[in-house]
Amino acid sequence: MQITFLGHAGFVVETAGAIVVMDPWLSSKGAFDSAWMQLPRNHHLAPLVREKLETPGKERFLYISHEHKDHFDPEFLATVQRRDFTVLVPKFHRSELQDVFAKYGCKRIIACEDAREVPIKGGYIKLFVSEQGTNRDSAVMVRGDNQCFLNLNDCKLHDRMVRIVSEEGPIDVFSAQFSGAIWHPTCYEYPSETYAAISLKKRDSKFEAVARALEQVEPRAYIAAAGPACFLDPTQFHLNFEKVNIFPNATQLFEFMKKRLPQAATRYLEPMPGDVLDVKTLEFVSLVPERVTPENMGQYLRDYAAMQEHVFRERRRNLLRAEVDEIHERLRVELQRKLDLLDLHERVGMPLYVELTELPERLLRVDFKGRRVDVVPEIRETVRYTMKASAADIVRVLDRKLNWEDFLLSFRLRLSRNPDVYEPVLHGFLGVEIEDMREFCEGIRSTEAQRERTQVEVGGKRFSIQRFCPHQGADMSGGWVEEGRYLVCPRHRWQFDMQDGGRCTQNNSSLCAEPVPERESSDKAEKSASAATDVRART
Incomplete structure (x- = not known):
């Protein structure tokens, strides 16, 4: 198995039996009305990806994880001429992706339910689908040549990682988002000190989620992908140089991991767009000459912004x-x-x-x-x-x-x-x-209707709580404890204060926590163990 990194969350995975192109975001106009640009730039890889999709021989697949335009790039996909490949998309309640590709003219479309396997020669592709209301995403696994790649991209499956690993077996290479992708606190009018404090907390919380996933998956290698974009609009360019925000780079992530998981055997990889990794040896068989580092990042961004200046000049418009x-x-x-x-x-x-x-x-x-x-x-x-x-x-x-x-x-x-x-x-x-x-x-109503309860241990005491997070239904039995009192949701990392009845520190939602009397604790703990693993405090 070989993995070519396309930049951001994009990959080409090649096995003896198939080629799988994942989330190719290659448009020179970026995404979200050109607010986000690929970092490092990767537009030059468009001909390579077209060749992979258009060249007959192996069975070819295009996988799109969800509708966000830094993963689903209609502008690039329109440039692909020969479309005799299979498109894999998650089967969401909203059929937007299926509808788009039904008009695209590809060989076939497979809309995959959660955990559906698509067989390939010598292995399979499997999609894991997550949908809570209008929040839709998916992850993908490719197993072939006796190796396995699990790409979570942005999909928040952290409360399912233990089960996935137990069912799927060893995973060689793992990738998961490590950078922020939300407008809070970026767009909020906070004092600079408050903005920095919120950003740092969110950044470290994201890093902790990745660390816990690595503990559960124990891959041979982790690829830092689905990381930060860059912001080249002159009105937003300053975001690239903020000392603390929710868009950390891979160097910061790796520094955190070395302290958080000092004994881990996992190799941390930061490929450049176009680099090719051999999964068996974990060696790069091809490296592109352009390398972006913390030392040359400032000049790289200034040159990149100059190259893209025309994009923002063209979108300016004065209104009457x-x-x-x-x-x-x-x-x-x-x-x-x-x-x-x-x-x-x-x-x-x-x-x-x-x-x-x-x-x-x-x-x-x-x-x-x-x-x-x-x-x-x-x-x-x-x-x-x-x-x-x-x-x-x-x-x-x-x-x-x-x-x-x-x-x-x-x-x-x-x-x-x-x-x-x-x-x-x-x-x-x-x-x-x-x-x-x-x-x-x-x-929202469906999430609130989930009344199943489980027991967790927090601060040396046992509590009975609602098992599923009131936000988007994550299984709280996969969470962790911070500061001896806060139970943290594994999906979006909301904190619930067990010393305050399980109330969320961010809003008025609650897990409705109740202390378990000591005489009942051991009996109930045994019964709940089959349904959920006890939460342990972080060391």
């Missing part, structure tokens, strides 16, 4: 006042349509204020309990959530050139909230498409 007024009204209608379908609106106890930067005197006030969107001259409440963006950026969402989540990931907005507490329904209202709003609400 009449156009801004029209966009403002279209946005009001869009928000009202969303609100009409949000049947969990009663849970949001604060208004949302949306400001177009060109019209600061005409704010849109979303009243969730009243189910109204009104135009007001100023912010009235201390307790509120705010979003600011330009009409030129918002109109691209209204024109369906990108969806709401893509817009949020573009970082071309500013947010604030008081109190500084994550509100899942309001968060979903912002990021979910109109047609997905009912499914989003049903997903």
Whole structure:
């Protein structure tokens, strides 16, 4: 088995029987309205990937993990001429990927349920699918030539890793996201000290999740992939040079791992786009000459930005006042349509204020309990959530050139909230498409309906808790303990304070923790052991 790294989360895996191209993100315009660019740049690999997909001989597969545009690159895929290969996509409730490829003209499409195997000569490809409401992702495993590669990319399967390894056997090479990919705290208006503290906590939490996955998988090698993009828009270029943010590089990850897992035998690899790894020997059989290092990163980014300057020059547009007024009204209608379908609106106890930067005197006030969107001259409440963006950026969402989540990931907005507490329904209202709003609400209800309980040990005491995280249903029996009191969700790393009834430190959700009397603890622990592994404190 050989693995060619394509940059970001992209790979070409070649065995004696098949070629599998995974998440090729190669467009020179990047992703999320050109806000994210591949780091290191990899656009020059497009001809190589086309050749792999178009050349007959071995059976060929294209795997797309989910819809995010740093994984699903329609612009590049449109350049592939010969399409007699098989497309593998996860089978989500929303059939967007299947629908796109049904029109693409490929040999066949296989929409895979969770844990479905697709046989290849001498092995198989297997997809692991994760879907909670509108949060959709998947991971992929290729086994062939007596070797195995497990690529988690962004998929948060950390609460399933023990079971996957026990069922699938040894894994030679493992890859999983180690960098942030969210707009918090990047887009929030925090004091610099608060911003740095939040970023550091989130970064270390992400590193810890990778460390625990490595402890469970015990691969021979870990490839640092699905790492940070870079930000070459002149208005965002400073993000590349922040001392602390949620976009660490592989060097920082490896330093953490050497301290966290000093006895681990796993090799840590940071390939450049185009490097080819032989899985049997764990040696690179081909290395590209261009190497990006912490020492040359600054100049590399400045040169890269100069190369891409035309992309941002072309997207600039000055709007007339009449156009801004029209966009403002279209946005009001869009928000009202969303609100009409949000049947969990009663849970949001604060208004949302949306400001177009060109019209600061005409704010849109979303009243969730009243189910109204009104135009007001100023912010009235201390307790509120705010979003600011330009009409030129918002109109691209209204024109369906990108969806709401893509817009949020573009970082071309500013947010604030008081109190500084994550509100899942309001968060979903912002990021979910109109047609997905009912499914989003049903997903929350479905997660909340899971009442199974289990026992965990925290701080030397046993607690009975709801087994599944109230956020997106992760199995809390796969979590870990921090500071002797906080049970941490293995999927999104929310902390639940066992000394406060299992209440989440980020919002008002709870695991409804109850101390187990000592006389009952041993009996119940034995019964729950078959359903879940006890959580142990981190050393």
